[in-house]
Amino acid sequence: MSRTLVQVIAQMAVFLEFADETTLHPDAAVKQLETLAFQLQQLTPTERREFIRLLSEVADEWPSERERQYLLNLPDAIGVA
Numbered sequence: 001m002s003r004t005l006v007q008v009i010a011q012m013a014v015f016l017e018f019a020d021e022t023t024l025h026p027d028a029a030v031k032q033l034e035t036l037a038f039q040l041q042q043l044t045p046t047e048r049r050e051f052i053r054l055l056s057e058v059a060d061e062w063p064s065e066r067e068r069q070y071l072l073n074l075p076d077a078i079g080v081a
Contacts, residue, residue, distance in 0.1 A: 006054040037078035
């Protein structure tokens with residue numbers, strides 16, 4: 001898995017989690033996060049470890065502390081840790 005792909009996933013996850021209701025309907029956000037989680041759960045154990053490693057690197061560079069913590073907790077929250 002490439003770092004660029006993990007950055008895209010991180011950006012999408014942050015948008016879905018933190019977009020306000022005028023930008024994105026909450027039900028649509030939840031549905032997309034569930035779809036994202038399902039797809040990432042299909043990764044092999046090796047791919048999951050690589051995803052978690054790269055996500056941690058990406059999160060460490062994230063400008064917002066709140067969003068950084070969200071990304072660091074994301075693997076557990078979506079069942080890939």
